[in-house]
Amino acid sequence: MKDLPPDCILTELQTYANSDPNLISWDSPSDPANPLNWPLWHRWTLIILVSCVTFMSSLSSSMFAPGIPALMAEFHSSNSITSSFVLTIFVLGLAAGPLVFAPLSELYGRLPVQHIGSVGLVAFTIGCAMATRLDILIGLRLLQGIFGAVPLTNGGGLIADMIKQEERGFALAIFTVGVLLGPVVGPVAGGFLAAAKGWRWVFWIIAIVQGSLTLISFAVWRESYSPVLLSRKAALLRKRTGNAALYTRYDTGLSTRAHFKRGILRVFKMLAFSPIVLALSIHMGLVYSYLYVLLTTLTPMFENIYHFSPKISGLSYLGIGVGFLLGQMIFAQSSDRILRQLTTKRGGEMKPEFRLPITIMGGFFVPIGFFWYGWSAQRQTQWIVPIVGTGIAALGNALIFMSIQVYSIDAFTIYAASALAANSVTRSVMAAVLPLAAPKMYSTLGIGWGNSLLAFLALAMIPIPWLLFVHGEKMRGWNAQRIKRL
Template sequence: MASSPSLTPAATHTDGERDNDSGSDAQLQLRRKISQAVDEGHDADIPSSQGFVLSEEEELRRQRSIADRRRNSIASGGSRANRDVEKAQAPGEAALSSSNDDDDSDTSPNVVWWSGPNDPENPYNWPTWRKVLNCGLISAMTFISPLASSIFAPGVPQVIAEFHSTSLEIAAFVVSVYVLGFAAGPMLFAPLSEIYGRVILYHIANVGFVAFQIGCALAPTLNALIVFRFFAGVFGSVSITNGGGTIADMIVQEKRGGAMAVFSIGPLLGPIIGPVAGGFLSDAEGWRWSFWLLTIVGGFLGILMTFSLKESYAPVILERKAAKLRKDTGNDLLRSKLDAGLSPRDYFKRGIIRPFKMLFLSPIVAITSLYMAVTYGYLYLMFTTMTEVFQEYYGFTTSTVGLAFLGLGVGSMIGIILFSGTSDRYIQRKAAQADAEAQATGGTKAGMKPEYRLPLLPLGAVFIPAGLFIYGWTADFRTHWIAPIIGTAIVGIGNLIVFMSIQMYLVDTFTIYAASAIACNTVVRSLAGAVLPLAGLPMYSKLGIGWGNSLLGFIAVALFPVSIFVLKYGEALRNRFVIKNL
């Protein structure tokens, strides 16, 4: 297999220069590996902005693509310099037979790379205001999109009454179907982003998001509303799918924590603030105005993004640079260093097939995805049932019932503070201890093991059932309304800890393929988030709020050993079941 492009985020080679960093330096390789893992820590199968890792079959296709360019260039009367290089051999012969061919190697004069360490086209060198603007707009959209998943919840009784429905399942599904769109969206838009970049997909998604919000606001039937909600979720998933990668494009790893924390707040607070705003709005103007509000805010933000966003995806930036140079110089052999030479069909295969291969071939992916699916399903089950519970048990009105969701929001914020405040420091301390022990014994430095992300996982696994028991029984006995809200806050803490622990573990485990693992996890948990809530209201109707939540709590208790199992045997599983030919 031909040598792959440098993976170092800070690499700043001039066109055609050889990388001066020593590839044999173990610590440098470790830094590269960790950096690429973080670059792929988002919900999509988008390759690192610093290069591709191809299978042998894909590498052969890339070589053939380069050979075809040579043939076309010679046939069309390419430059004399290019023809001289090829005089001694048949066009494309060396490209297919040797990865060390000068015209194929990454040091070839025909390979286009950054112009220097301070190249202003490199997103890492953008001015601070540009990075803040890009990050801020994308983070704002990642707040609006999840907010749309739940802002509609307080108005569901009005919808059911207007369309004369008596189905409890439909009442829940009209809310959770949006999350089903979150499962479908990444499988479509992630491969597209490999081809066309991030910005164009943001613009398309914003138009689709606004268009289907208008459709929801004007929906003539309940079935039409469900369909429009689904497609709104599909387009709304793009900002969450690609947002983390966009931030990684612009901000180096050691400074990325703050930006990622801001980015994470939107998906956490959006579903919580949604019912608060939706409750007052539905009570004052009717349920349709929840969608008009999303249309107005989403449209305004989309306009700002149209005129302000700048492409940050390095393969697309360099391909545009190469295309301009080909036009200016007439040298058709010029190519981006990050050009994988794959067809659109191959990109889609990479984006769609690999996550499912991981799900079925990697036990650690399957176990963590299923466990995450249960906890995520519980979260959306609560979103779809809390309106009914607090209106029936505590007499909350349509306008005030949204305030009951603040418990989940406060709990989620506590969870993210707890995790972010301890995880990085813990893994750095553990890695330093392991390296010191290795140095003392003359062994190889171990670096940061993915399992260092997991110590809080059992704590989160305890908080979830504890919060469910408190929420269920305090509501069942009509204890003061603050008691069940405290229970939901505890669930929020546990859910966030489980979510962050597993996601960061997958990122650190699969490094360059982390995005595929996250995409797999996203699909599974989003399906659970859409389907599991359908059982919520019928379950409470038959068992009552106390025993209904107790049933969920007992299931969570039964799954507690999963957290211990992953913590104890995760390393052995990931080392034993290594997936090849991804």
């Protein structure tokens, strides 16, 4: 049976009415083995757990940022690019990790991949805490990011496995609490911890908490990926009945090696041949990289202009945190409601494009926030004013991030991990590279015009979700046929 095109919407309900006696599927729409029918408490336990693990992964990306000056002094380096790279190299790991772990999760399931990622993150975090040379630390940070990418990719797939389409907006809002707040909470907590105990203890704390979550995961996690569960069911029935013709709709006839190769190539095919994936990945990548521009420049900006001490400079990130929380509350309250309203208004069929109005709205907040932040800091207004600007930008960032994530889950379902991996690769590369140019940009253009340049680029992205809202359904249909021929 040939691989199904990733741009089509697949539902388990399609298989119940099939009359082929050799086709193995769920026993009924209410089959308790189907992850969509698991007890509510268990599904939410897994979602909250993966959110916590994601929070620790995101925390790892930025928590030791306030300790970088002490780290550079300990290793006798004054290179400004290296000081930024030791932070952003983690994000390059987030770009590389999904290329391997997304196809693995679609081959072997979510559970083993989640455990590998959790154990790897703990191990390499401990390695960072014990690093004796700067080059070793940079290498360990890369590996830390590669394994830390697992929950970021796996979480969206987990939601696609267990949560119905009309309820995914709220579930994704809970999941992304960890994704978005980690990089913000990190510098705040890290500023006080690094000042009190030194930069190494930042890594030790992360390792201790992540290690505890890993033990909990081993105790409560269950496999949720339908193709893997149905494949196991078919294998068991073949053994019991002796009927070697039993199969599932997800069987490809490929070897494990060929399946894994196809899974890796699928990520690149989505970027190369799906205008939807490419456009949304660039859109999210740009605004997500702005977060890391702020993470790497807010501390020196507030220390130089507003004379914040190193200990309290981390508090300048609180505006971003408040903006993210507000964005998550708005998204949780409105995303599923807008989906239902548009479904009722437009004929009763739920479409992934009904998630995009929030993306359009978020697209306006990002440039407004950067204009506000840049020119208020340039004029040296009271310190709370630029912090409010970063909060407005973060609000838009959160709305864009979550709505694109849930759109990808709705549109690609069983291939959600690959779609999210394509998105993650793009945004992580952009988030690793763009902050390296930020110091030169600000020194050349100033804070006002430098942030205005970022705002103008964000404005140029606004038409993308609007065009997809209008034409996305036709593009998905065309794209499905094209990918099927590859």
